[in-house]
Amino acid sequence: MRTLYVPNTPIHITYRLYGSIPNLPLQKLHSSRRLQRLRLEEQYPQVRRRADPQLREEYLEACRATEIDHYLNYDRMLDAAMTGPRYLRGSSAKRIVLDSWHHLARQHNLRIYAISVMDNHVHVLLENRSADQLVSLVELLRNHKKYTATQLNRLHGTRGRRVWAEKEYTRTVRRGGFEHVLWYVLNNPVKAGLTDEPLSWVGNWWADELYEAFILSRVA
Incomplete structure (x- = not known):
């Protein structure tokens, strides 16, 4: 959000x-994040998260870790860019x-x-x-x-x-x-x-x- x-x-x-950042690597990076989030949704189903506060916290922490990993990969792409403005x-x-x-x-x-x-x-x-x-x-x-x-x-x-x-x-x-x-x-x-x-x-x-x-x- x-x-x-x-x-x-x-x-x-x-x-x-x-x-x-070229479009193709950027699209692949975003696709990888979406796939990770889908896997987390499967691993921590919403119904179970609602019933179990600890499971919900584990899910939120896993989501935060995914977002941090995505951001770090994004920043590395910027640092490593050999072309572009x-x-x-x-x-x-x-x-x-x-x-x-x-x-x-x-x-x-x-x-x-x-x-x-x-x-x-x-x-x-x-x-x-x-x-x-x-x-x-x-x-x-x-x-x-x-x-x-x-x-x-x-x-x-x-x-x-x-x-x-x-x-x-x-x-x-x-x-x-x-x-x-x-x-x-x-x-x-x-x-x-x-x-x-x-x-x-x-x-x-x-x-x-x-x-x-x-x-x-x-x-x-």
């Missing part, structure tokens, strides 16, 4: 450039994406914890700071993509070029999992083989407030 609003707990968003390559392009997120954070009272701008996709870790103001994730991403597409096309002299893929992945960070997700985001260029030092990667940004609690221990 697509997340409609930015929650008051951390959420990890991943979105990519249009054409960054690289519109986000270079410090000027990455700065457009970073600046847009910081502008949106000020505008909508968001707390951004970390961003990693790769050459063909982006990771963002953020949450809604307001307890009484709903922030539409759909509108947020729509505005971000529209603005950054215009600026990237202006940077590259390619007016009207389609920049972003339509869909994104969103995952709410589970209790106790914040540090793991934070370093997953910041280590993205490391696992892609682009750098050995995530804190100096030109596309990485993290909130100053995280330094002592989560960053210093890794670099000390």
Whole structure:
């Protein structure tokens, strides 16, 4: 189910450039997830899940594991892509994406914890700071993509070029999992083989407030 609003707990968003993954491998990846879900439905029939809370929890945990496995395979495909657009390559392009997120954070009272701008996709870790103001994730991403597409096309002299893929992945960070997700985001260029030092990667940004609690221990 697509997340409609930015929650008051951390959420990890991943979105990519249009054409960054070829259609056939992407279709195979989605088909594999659907098959896994069908197998889980057979293994944990709905009638039995309703009658047995423990079985229902096992089913939900298996579904979460399937979704995580699907996402990790998706992210690996982006990191390993040998063809496709690289519109986000270079410090000027990455700065457009970073600046847009910081502008949106000020505008909508968001707390951004970390961003990693790769050459063909982006990771963002953020949450809604307001307890009484709903922030539409759909509108947020729509505005971000529209603005950054215009600026990237202006940077590259390619007016009207389609920049972003339509869909994104969103995952709410589970209790106790914040540090793991934070370093997953910041280590993205490391696992892609682009750098050995995530804190100096030109596309990485993290909130100053995280330094002592989560960053210093890794670099000390």
